[in-house]
Amino acid sequence: xxxxxxxxxxxxxxxxxxxxxxxxxxxxxxxxxxxxxxxxxxxxxxxxxxxxxxxxxxxxxxxxxxxxxxxxxxxxxxxxxxxxxxxxxxxxxxxxxxxxxxxxxxxxxxxxxxxxxxxxxxxxxxxxxxxxxxxxxxxxxxxxxxxxxxxxxxxxxxxxxxxxxxxxxxxxxxxxxxxxxxxxxxxxxxxxxxxxxxxxxxxxxxxxxxxxxxxxxxxxxxxxxxxxxxxxxxxxxxxxxxxxxxxxxxxxxxxxxxxxxxxxxxxxxxxxxxxxxxxxxxxxxxxxxxxxxxxxxxxxxxxxxxxxxxxxxxxxxxxxxxxxxxxxxxxxxxxxxxxxxxxxxxxxxxxxxxxxxxx
Amino acid sequence: xxxxxxxxxxxxxxxxxxxxxxxxxxxxxxxxxxxxxxxxxxxxxxxxxxxxxxxxxxxxxxxxxxxxxxxxxxxxxxxxxxxxxxxxxxxxxxxxxxxxxxxxxxxxxxxxxxxxxxxxxxxxxxxxxxxxxxxxxxxxxxxxxxxxxxxxxxxxxxxxxxxxxxxxxxxxxxxxxxxxxxxxxxxxxxxxxxxxxxxxxxxxxxxxxxxxxxxxxxxxxxxxxxxxxxxxxxxxxxxxxxxxxxxxxxxxxxxxxxxxxxxxxxxxxxxxxxxxxxxxxxxxxxxxxxxxxxxxxxxxxxxxxxxxxxxxxxxxxxxxxxxxxxxxxxxxxxxxxxxxxxxxxxxxxxxxxxxxxxxxxxxxxxxxxxxxxxxxxxxxxxxxxxxxxxxxxxxxxxxxxxxxxxxxxxxxxxxxxxxxxxxxxxxxxxxxxxxxxxxxxxxxxxxxxxxxxxxxxxxxxxxxxxxxxxxxxxxxxxxxxxxxxxxxxxxxxxxxxxxxxxxxxxxx
Numbered sequence: 001x002x003x004x005x006x007x008x009x010x011x012x013x014x015x016x017x018x019x020x021x022x023x024x025x026x027x028x029x030x031x032x033x034x035x036x037x038x039x040x041x042x043x044x045x046x047x048x049x050x051x052x053x054x055x056x057x058x059x060x061x062x063x064x065x066x067x068x069x070x071x072x073x074x075x076x077x078x079x080x081x082x083x084x085x086x087x088x089x090x091x092x093x094x095x096x097x098x099x100x101x102x103x104x105x106x107x108x109x110x111x112x113x114x115x116x117x118x119x120x121x122x123x124x125x126x127x128x129x130x131x132x133x134x135x136x137x138x139x140x141x142x143x144x145x146x147x148x149x150x151x152x153x154x155x156x157x158x159x160x161x162x163x164x165x166x167x168x169x170x171x172x173x174x175x176x177x178x179x180x181x182x183x184x185x186x187x188x189x190x191x192x193x194x195x196x197x198x199x200x201x202x203x204x205x206x207x208x209x210x211x212x213x214x215x216x217x218x219x220x221x222x223x224x225x226x227x228x229x230x231x232x233x234x235x236x237x238x239x240x241x242x243x244x245x246x247x248x249x250x251x252x253x254x255x256x257x258x259x260x261x262x263x264x265x266x267x268x269x270x271x272x273x274x275x276x277x278x279x280x281x282x283x284x285x286x287x288x289x290x291x292x293x294x295x296x297x298x299x300x301x302x303x304x305x306x307x308x309x310x311x312x313x314x315x316x317x318x319x320x321x322x323x324x325x326x327x328x329x330x331x332x333x334x335x336x337x338x339x340x341x342x343x344x345x346x347x348x349x350x351x352x353x354x355x356x357x358x359x
Numbered sequence: 360x361x362x363x364x365x366x367x368x369x370x371x372x373x374x375x376x377x378x379x380x381x382x383x384x385x386x387x388x389x390x391x392x393x394x395x396x397x398x399x400x401x402x403x404x405x406x407x408x409x410x411x412x413x414x415x416x417x418x419x420x421x422x423x424x425x426x427x428x429x430x431x432x433x434x435x436x437x438x439x440x441x442x443x444x445x446x447x448x449x450x451x452x453x454x455x456x457x458x459x460x461x462x463x464x465x466x467x468x469x470x471x472x473x474x475x476x477x478x479x480x481x482x483x484x485x486x487x488x489x490x491x492x493x494x495x496x497x498x499x500x501x502x503x504x505x506x507x508x509x510x511x512x513x514x515x516x517x518x519x520x521x522x523x524x525x526x527x528x529x530x531x532x533x534x535x536x537x538x539x540x541x542x543x544x545x546x547x548x549x550x551x552x553x554x555x556x557x558x559x560x561x562x563x564x565x566x567x568x569x570x571x572x573x574x575x576x577x578x579x580x581x582x583x584x585x586x587x588x589x590x591x592x593x594x595x596x597x598x599x600x601x602x603x604x605x606x607x608x609x610x611x612x613x614x615x616x617x618x619x620x621x622x623x624x625x626x627x628x629x630x631x632x633x634x635x636x637x638x639x640x641x642x643x644x645x646x647x648x649x650x651x652x653x654x655x656x657x658x659x660x661x662x663x664x665x666x667x668x669x670x671x672x673x674x675x676x677x678x679x680x681x682x683x684x685x686x687x688x689x690x691x692x693x694x695x696x697x698x699x700x701x702x703x704x705x706x707x708x709x710x711x712x713x714x715x716x717x718x719x720x721x722x723x724x725x726x727x728x729x730x731x732x733x734x735x736x737x738x739x740x741x742x743x744x745x746x747x748x749x750x751x752x753x754x755x756x757x758x759x760x761x762x763x764x765x766x767x768x769x770x771x772x773x774x775x776x777x778x779x780x781x782x783x784x785x786x787x788x789x790x791x792x793x794x795x796x797x798x799x800x801x802x803x804x805x806x807x808x809x810x811x812x813x814x815x816x817x818x819x820x821x822x823x824x825x826x827x828x829x830x831x832x833x834x835x836x837x838x839x840x841x842x843x844x845x846x847x848x849x850x851x852x853x854x855x856x857x858x859x860x861x862x863x864x865x866x867x
Binding site: 213214216219220223226227229230233234 | 668691700705708709711712723729
């Protein structure tokens with residue numbers, strides 16, 4: 001046990017070291033181009049912790065990605081490269097807004113109902129590619145990627161022809177009624193009660209994955225389908241359950257994002273929190289408990305970059321650059337642990353071994 | 360062209376860095392223009408020898424002579440330079456490329472930087488005509504039958520001025536008429552001056568095709584002899600080795616009730632390993648039935664229908680009187696199946712999960728380990744610690760990953776899981792392959808114990824000593840059929856099993 005902890009710590013230290021080096025490699029040349037290089041570093045690294053408000057910004061930015069990260073984690077754990085999380089997030093937000101605009105709900109049930117409908121509708125984007133894979137063996141990666149855009153354009157059509165407020169200056173929905181909002185938690189930020197839901201969801205997700213029978217069975221199906229079939233586990237059912245659960249969580253994240261932050265629904269492109277969630281899941285090594293720090297870390301980079309952009313003559317795209325560099329370093333390691341990838345290697349090795357034994 | 364042998368092995372040995380001795384002092388000649396067979400059991404060293412000749416491995420000692428001159432085989436493009444082509448048992452064709460593209464792969468005719476497709480097409484057509492191997496040069500490889508794909512492999516091997524063609528178990532994937540067709544083509548090639556090296560463990564095929572045979576056993580050349588001068592018994596004895604007596608299992612009861620019954624069970628499958636024909640057998644409680652047979656004789660099909668992985672095309676299966684013909688894996692496990700899979704890395708457990716998770720996998724609904732949907736971690740740890748102690752698994756703790764264990768210890772843990780809760784039927788498929796001696800002894804003890812506790816045991820193993828040590832009765836599979844049903848008396852030896860395994864005799 002202690003050996004496992006030690007190995008985990010070493011791995012963590014290595015990851016931290018790599019991330020630190022990558023940040024420096026991107027930031028130092030940039031800082032040197034500025035009149036006060038140390039100020040750039042200070043603002044980026046320490047700035048986000050400067051005030052309570054900025055820390056609130058970190059939590060605010062981490063709220064959707066924690067949930068999409070959890071959704072992607074559950075889906076990946078079942079051994080599927082289903083990228084429908086992004087589409088689910090978008091659909092969830094749209095469906096929650098539609099509920100608020102179209103249904104005459106008031107009072108305490110209004111917000112939960114909108115979130116529930118958002119989750120249900122949003123889950124479609126994960127369920128459809130998952131089903132096509134389980135039923136027909138179609139590549140879930142390609143299908144989910146393509147369907148994300150199909151859902152986006154169907155959603156924009158719906159927004160334009162059903163939800164659109166003709167009196168608003170741009171393509172956006174009618175105002176969401178006041179009963180359909182999440183409470184703000186911190187003055188000066190847009191931090192809302194959704195962050196609590198996100199934390200709780202990740203903790204529950206971790207408990208489910210590591211502490212329950214069905215979590216164990218999903219891990220077995222995801223890591224070694226052969227062993228699952230040896231045990232007689234209902235692999236297709238477990239796979240579908242994971243896609244449904246992931247889709248529901250991602251849809252819920254979209255609903256919470258819209259109800260928590262906006263007074264009107266105005267997404268006409270994919271918001272990108274699903275993609276970030278996939279990044280978070282890979283960074284967290286597909287561990288729901290680690291999704292929390294991973295999402296917070298990416299949010300911290302985001303806030304640091306925003307501060308650079310606001311206070312100095314530094315483009316905010318630099319954050320994208322830093323995140324990309326970090327992801328490259330971290331995923332290079334993580335991808336080599338991914339069950340689907342490992343299975344591919346094992347198949348190739350198995351063939352070679354078979355040849356050796358053949359004669 | 361020079362006279363004398365085309366290839367001579369002189370004291371060739373191969374020891375791998377991990378200490379495995381694959382070949383010891385192999386010395387024999389291959390006559391120019393002959394069909395030369397190499398015979399031996401799995402692991403006898405056939406593959407290593409061919410890899411050395413094909414330039415994939417270099418010998419640790421000894422020399423390979425080609426046309427009488429010593430050569431260094433481990434040089435780039437050695438095989439191409441000396442005109443050696445090889446058809447591997449597992450095809451190495453790219454499925455989405457056409458026949459032509461596969462054949463020219465690696466030595467494409469070029470015009471500037473582009474592939475000269477017309478020339479390639481002409482070359483391939485000319486090749487198919489010259490060797491009378493008809494395949495459509497423009498067909499996509501994955502649309503072809505297995506036999507046609509093999510033709511492509513042979514054409515590919517012949518495409519570079521080949522003088523020596525090596526075929527590794529070429530008949531394993533073919534049906535009898537296809538085999539006949541292949542043999543005719545090979546005879547034609549031989550008549551045209553080609554030297555053919557034919558690797559097989561099917562004696563009648565060797566006899567049908569080859570003039571000379573070299574027998575390998577445990578990395579040593581047992582002998583090289585013209586087939587006309589030896590009878591099958593002698594070759595069998597050469598392949599199987601001398602008779603060594605092993606201690607037998609002492610069975611407690613011989614009148615125990617029948618637990619497993621198969622009536623005329625057949626499967627339909629392309630792969631011969633999955634194909635069984637008209638199998639009838641019954642196993643009593645406290646009886647270990649051993650299955651002998653060359654790899655791919657239908658063992659996988661038999662295990663498949665007995666574990667719910669495959670459904671029989673006809674026939675019926677009963678376990679303890681209950682019809683299990685159509686049962687799936689959950690049904691079989693529910694009914695009391697314990698199964699030690701041959702491919703234990705992919706099917707016996709999950710490498711990346713902890714010992715505890717692996718040990719309790721499949722115990723869904725066990726109230727002692729579960730509280731509602733939640734796992735009782737404390738109870739699980741105690742249970743798994745007990746299993747680890749009972750099976751002498753050498754492990755740091757229940758939280759370690761399965762792949763931190765050695766092969767023998769991992770198999771002991773798998774056995775501990777499968778044998779928990781007295782099974783009715785135990786399938787042990789290669790239970791001790793690649794396992795150290797101490798672990799093998801423990802596993803043998805546990806299999807015996809499971810039988811004494813009332814399980815019917817089906818033991819499938821390539822290790823004939825293990826088979827004779829454990830089995831009460833030996834069934835020999837050949838081409839998916841039971842060709843012999845022998846009581847395991849002290850006189851039964853590996854050499855006595857040989858003729859049945861090689862398809863020369865039946866005694867069902």
